[in-house]
Amino acid sequence: MDTQFLFAYGTLMSGHPEHDRYCPKPVSVLKAEMPGRLFEIEDAYPILHIPQETVLLRATNDPIADWKQVHNEDGGKAWDRNANWIKGEILELPVGIKTFSKMDAWEGFEPGSNSVYERVIARAKIVEAKTVFCWVYVCRKILSSFKELNASEWKRPD
DSSP states (O other): OOEEEEEEOSTTSTTSHHHHHHSOOOSEEEEEEEEOEEEEOGGGOEEEEOOGGGOOEEOOSOHHHHHHHHTTSOOOSOOOTTOOEEEEEEEEEEOOTTTTHHHHHHHTOOTTSOOSEEEEEEEEEETTSOEEEEEEEEESSOOTTOEEOOSSSOOOOO
16 A cells, blocks of 8 residues: 545646645546535635545544555445536545645644644545545535535636
8 A cells, every 4th residue: 555545626636836836746647526515715715525424534643544544444425326526636645644744734734623624535436437535625614605616626716
């Protein structure tokens, strides 16, 4: 288990300056999708809300142990066939204690804190229909200041 996956749906996707600045160099990048709803927070940044029953694990201070633990899970609840699917990418990243340090800082996430973004493990579907466990930054709860995008993918404002 030398690599792990991150579902990126916004600024951490390849092609965005934040990807180059905060993400470790990915081993591979694949088109993928995940059920959820996209919102916009201040400064037009995206945030994803996923059904809580699809969260397999919430990040702790030990991402290596977290990643190993999730492989003992049953895969979570079956997806709702009528779910809204959000488009993004699966970034295949090295497993390491510091893999998420820059990304966590960018997203304002710290395990155990009450930040807007939370890093969790859920499942995503690679476009070729394979399902993978992956990390994803999501919102803890939908705030009244969030603006729902009613879109399946985030587009950076001009």
